[in-house]
Amino acid sequence: MTQPPPGWPNGEPPDPQRGGWQPPPAPGGPGGWPQQPPAPGAWQAPQFAPQQPAAPGGWPQQPDPGQYGWPAHQPGSPQPQGSWESLGGPVYPPQPRPRGRGKLIASAAVVVALAAGGVTTYIAMSDSNSNGASSPRDAVQSIVTDLNKSDLIGVLDDLAPGERRALANPALEEIKQLKRLKVLLPNADPNNVSGVKFHVQGLTFADKTVPINDRVQVVQLTGGTLDVSSDAAKIPFTREFLDAAFPHGLPTGGNQTQHIDIAQVMRDSNNNQPIRIATQKVGGNWYPSIFYTIADSAAGKEVPTAADSIPAAGGTSPQDAVTKMVNALLKSDYTGAIKLLSPDEFAVMHDYGGLLLQGAGGGTPSGSTLKDLQVKTEQVSGGVTRVTLSSVTVVTGADETTVKVDGSCVDVTAKGQQKRMCASDFVTQIVSFLEGFGVSAHVTPAQQQSLEDLLTGFTKVGVDTTQSDGKWYLNPARSVFDVTSSVLSGLQDNDLLELFRFFASLGN
Amino acid sequence: MGQAAGPALGLAGLVVLVVGTFLPWLDSGRAQRNSYETGGALKRLLGLRGLADAAVSAWPFVALVCAGIVAIFAVGLRRSAASLALLTALATGAVAVAALRVDGNRFIQPVKLGPIVTLVGATAVLVAATLLLISARLLRIPRRSTI
Numbered sequence: 001m002t003q004p005p006p007g008w009p010n011g012e013p014p015d016p017q018r019g020g021w022q023p024p025p026a027p028g029g030p031g032g033w034p035q036q037p038p039a040p041g042a043w044q045a046p047q048f049a050p051q052q053p054a055a056p057g058g059w060p061q062q063p064d065p066g067q068y069g070w071p072a073h074q075p076g077s078p079q080p081q082g083s084w085e086s087l088g089g090p091v092y093p094p095q096p097r098p099r100g101r102g103k104l105i106a107s108a109a110v111v112v113a114l115a116a117g118g119v120t121t122y123i124a125m126s127d128s129n130s131n132g133a134s135s136p137r138d139a140v141q142s143i144v145t146d147l148n149k150s151d152l153i154g155v156l157d158d159l160a161p162g163e164r165r166a167l168a169n170p171a172l173e174e175i176k177q178l179k180r181l182k183v184l185l186p187n188a189d190p191n192n193v194s195g196v197k198f199h200v201q202g203l204t205f206a207d208k209t210v211p212i213n214d215r216v217q218v219v220q221l222t223g224g225t226l227d228v229s230s231d232a233a234k235i236p237f238t239r240e241f242l243d244a245a246f247p248h249g250l251p252t253g254g255n256q257t258q259h260i261d262i263a264q265v266m267r268d269s270n271n272n273q274p275i276r277i278a279t280q281k282v283g284g285n286w287y288p289s290i291f292y293t294i295a296d297s298a299a300g301k302e303v304p305t306a307a308d309s310i311p312a313a314g315g316t317s318p319q320d321a322v323t324k325m326v327n328a329l330l331k332s333d334y335t336g337a338i339k340l341l342s343p344d345e346f347a348v349m350h351d352y353g354g355l356l357l358q359g360a361g362g363g364t365p366s367g368s369t370l371k372d373l374q375v376k377t378e379q380v381s382g383g384v385t386r387v388t389l390s391s392v393t394v395v396t397g398a399d400e401t402t403v404k405v406d407g408s409c410v411d412v413t414a415k416g417q418q419k420r421m422c423a424s425d426f427v428t429q430i431v432s433f434l435e436g437f438g439v440s441a442h443v444t445p446a447q448q449q450s451l452e453d454l455l456t457g458f459t460k461v462g463v464d465t466t467q468s469d470g471k472w473y474l475n476p477a478r479s480v481f482d483v484t485s486s487v488l489s490g491l492q493d494n495d496l497l498e499l500f501r502f503f504a505s506l507g508n
Numbered sequence: 509m510g511q512a513a514g515p516a517l518g519l520a521g522l523v524v525l526v527v528g529t530f531l532p533w534l535d536s537g538r539a540q541r542n543s544y545e546t547g548g549a550l551k552r553l554l555g556l557r558g559l560a561d562a563a564v565s566a567w568p569f570v571a572l573v574c575a576g577i578v579a580i581f582a583v584g585l586r587r588s589a590a591s592l593a594l595l596t597a598l599a600t601g602a603v604a605v606a607a608l609r610v611d612g613n614r615f616i617q618p619v620k621l622g623p624i625v626t627l628v629g630a631t632a633v634l635v636a637a638t639l640l641l642i643s644a645r646l647l648r649i650p651r652r653s654t655i
Contacts, residue, residue, distance in 0.1 A: 109582035117575020120526060124568035128548035150537030153616060157549050168553035179611070186611055382555030 131157060132285020136209050136217045139279045139286040147198040160280040160287040162345040163477070169382045170481035177488040181496040185236040199227040203262075206274050212303055213351060215281045216292055220274035226260040244500040276301065280347070291348040291477070299355050308354030310335055312343040314471030318385045321465055321472040323373050330370060330394075332363030342466055342473035368396040380464070384478065388462035408456040423452040439506050447502040450495040457490025514639040515581065518593055521632025522574040525600055528626030529570055532619040533607060543607075543622055544568050563603075570600060590640035593633050601630035 133139035139158070146154030156168045178184045203224035210218040233250060242250065266272055278292030315321030321340055328336035338353040349356075374390040391404040402413040409422040430451070431443055443451070461483050464475040488496070532540040534549075541549065547564040550556065556564055573596050581589035604627040610618045 106582045106584070110579040113575040113578035113582065117572040117578075120571035120575075121569055124529070124544040124571055127542060127544035128551075128568045130545065130548065131552060146537075146539070149539045151539035153534070153536035153541070153549050153553070154539055156553055161552065164553060165555050169555070172554070383557050384555075 132283070132287055134286070136219045136279035136286045137205050139288050140205075140219045140221075140277050141203070143288045144200045144203060148200055150197055158288060160289045160292075161282050162342070162347065163290055164287075165382055166345050166475060166477035167481060169380075169384075170478065170485055173381075173482070173485040174488070177485050177491075178496075181488065181491055182238050182494065183241045183496055185238055196228065196230045199229075201225055209279075210276070210303070212278070212292070212296070215347075216278060216289070216351065217281075217286075218276045218278050218296055220276055221262055222266070222274050223263045225262065227257065228260070229255075229257040231255040240494075240497055241500065244497040245504060247501075247504055273301075289348070291346065292351075295348045295352040295356070299352060299359075302355060304352050304355040308352065308358075310338045310350050310353035312341070312350055312468070312471070312473065313339040314468065314473040315340065316472065318377050318387050318465040318472050319373075319375050321474055322375060322387045322463055323370070325463075325474055326370050326373060326392075330366045330368050332365050334363065340474050342468060342475045344466065344468055344473075345475045345477055366396075368394045371395050371400065372402075378462075380482075384464045384466055384475065385472075386462040386464050386482070388460065405459050408452065408459065410459075423455040424448075426455050427451045434506065442505070443502065444498075446494070447498045450491065450498040450502070453490050453492055453495050454487065454499060455490075457487040460486045460489060462486070514636045514643065517632055518581075518590075518636030518640070519578065521597070521629045521634075521636055522577060522593070523629070525597070525626055525629025525633060526571045526574055528604070528622055528624070528629050529567075529600075531622035531625055533622040535617040535619050540619065543603075543626070567603070570596070586640060587644050590637040590644070593637040594641070597630040597633035597637060601627055601634065604630060 133142050143155055143158040146158055156164055156171070159167065175184065179186055201224065204222045206220035206222050210220065212218060233255070237245075262275055266274060276293065276296055278289045278296050279286045280289040280292055281287075315324050325337055325340045328334075328340065334357055335353070338349050338357075341349050343350055370392070372391070372393040374392070375387045376390050378386045378388065380386050389403075389405055391402060393400060393402040395401075399415060400413075402411075404411040404413075406420075409420055412419050412421065427443070427448055462479070464479040464482060465472050466475055467473075491499075529543040531542060533543045534541040534546040544567065547567050551561065551564045573592070577589050577593045577596065580592065604623040607618060607623040608620060608627070
């Protein structure tokens with residue numbers, strides 16, 4: 001409990017009205033304290049109103065920190081709390097401004113840092129976005145340069161974006177699966193890993209390119225040489241794989257070299273015509289195009305007109321696109337089928353569609369109609385949605401056939417009869433089939449399991465779809481390239497090695 | 509000495525970090541790629557989406573962020589600079605560690621040089637930023653007053 005100050009009667013403050021002690025009036029007020037400094041050495045109250053200008057001859061504007069034993073307050077640090085705070089705290093003179101030289105150095109450091117950062121970022125952005133070429137001929141030259149370096153990433157990156165995505169993801173996924181299944185070594189010298197080396201030199205081009213449309217031009221090679229050397233021994237297969245696939249050792253003659261003289265090829269097998277490589281313009285840059293090169297060759301170098309164009313018309317969902325495709329194919333409506341192909345991956349079919357269909361001729365309808373199609377969808381890499389079959393019902397005349405996928409089994413209902421086929425049944429049939437041809441096919445339990453896993457992998461094969469301008473389209477190239485990795489995904493541990501052992505043992 | 513060592517270490521770390529991003533990160537055949545070329549190629553080839561796409565798209569701005577840290581420090585906002593440096597070091601260090609953990613394959617081999625140098629730089633920045641933040645916090649604690 002707080003003790004009253006000494007001198008208070010009965011522990012209570014004296015009553016001023018009865019002649020007791022009175023508090024002093026405010027400084028400067030009527031009858032208040034004199035406006036003069038206190039005597040030297042006397043206690044000085046701190047200012048109650050910081051920043052208040054002192055009257056001439058008034059009290060000092062601030063106490064000397066530390067003069068009364070207070071800690072010197074550091075500018076920039078928070079005010080200490082407590083009784084000191086209630087007194088209003090000390091008042092300090094304004095901090096001296098940084099000297100002009102210090103500010104100059106700081107400003108210079110900021111400018112230099114930001115300039116250096118800006119330049120470095122520009123270079124980094126250029127490196128990150130370095131893709132495509134400024135002309136069709138440069139595009140071809142670029143992929144040749146990367147082939148010479150055995151630069152797989154560079155070769156894939158040189159391709160037109162739609163084709164690149166169709167090839168790159170499946171290729172990388174397949175490599176991953178082969179490593180998981182102990183076929184390829186996890187690490188290898190990248191200079192020798194592919195087992196195939198290209199060396200192209202002295203390429204010459206025709207003066208002019210052949211325009212197909214405003215997005216596609218054909219570059220004509222007129223000379224140069226291509227040397228291709230392949231050495232199977234340099235492919236980084238695992239020892240386990242080599243033992244399983246080649247129990248009697250690698251076949252000899254694996255090291256092969258081929259020399260191709262483009263001028264000679266033109267003379268001998270191309271009616272003295274240049275070798276044509278199509279290039280595609282995407283986003284202002286030119287890329288070599290595999291699909292346009294194939295289409296150009298398939299069309300006999302005929303240039304498609306605007307009338308040959310088949311515009312893209314996708315589905316509202318992946319399921320819708322696949323359903324429309326199945327219906328179009330059952331009706332042999334190839335124009336309708338081409339409309340459903342991805343304009344990013346398969347723009348070539350929209351440009352060349354009419355021209356190619358003229359040569360192919362019209363098909364006859366299958367006579368079957370799609371009654372029901374149930375699918376599963378799965379997101380895979382690269383913004384692709386894979387559509388796999390759950391069940392399908394097709395009506396042909398009066399007959400109705402339903403195929404339903406159930407794990408590793410397939411239920412087939414036709415003409416009122418149902419039959420269930422599982423992976424193990426297929427394995428038995430395969431062995432019987434081989435033995436029917438006089439092939440000795442002894443299957444170990446491990447090989448039986450591997451074959452079942454392989455067949456189960458086929459149920460994971462699907463159709464890849466992507467979205468473009470709000471519509472869903474089918475990606476046939478990517479779907480085809482994904483088949484291998486889908487099938488391999490069903491295999492476990494030594495399954496693939498066991499399969500190679502099984503196939504190597506056939507006939508022994 | 510101590511007060512000068514932090515900023516000096518941080519500045520050196522930032523420079524090493526940025527230099528590391530321009531060193532080889534990937535071998536493909538006989539071609540080498542720095543982190544930006546690698547990121548750009550992977551983005552185009554794999555069609556990255558979502559967070560991965562955002563991270564790869566933001567990666568080229570690492571140097572600008574590092575420059576920003578130096579600028580912020582130069583104008584006297586030391587704690588802000590240290591905080592940003594800390595985040596940058598953690599992010600770039602994580603990317604470098606991830607790159608070091610990637611396996612090679614039949615055609616493509618990650619190169620350790622670039623990620624290791626970046627990781628060294630990031631570690632130096634991390635240490636410097638932590639020292640700066642700790643020292644700034646210590647200076648904020650008032651000494652006990654004795655009246």
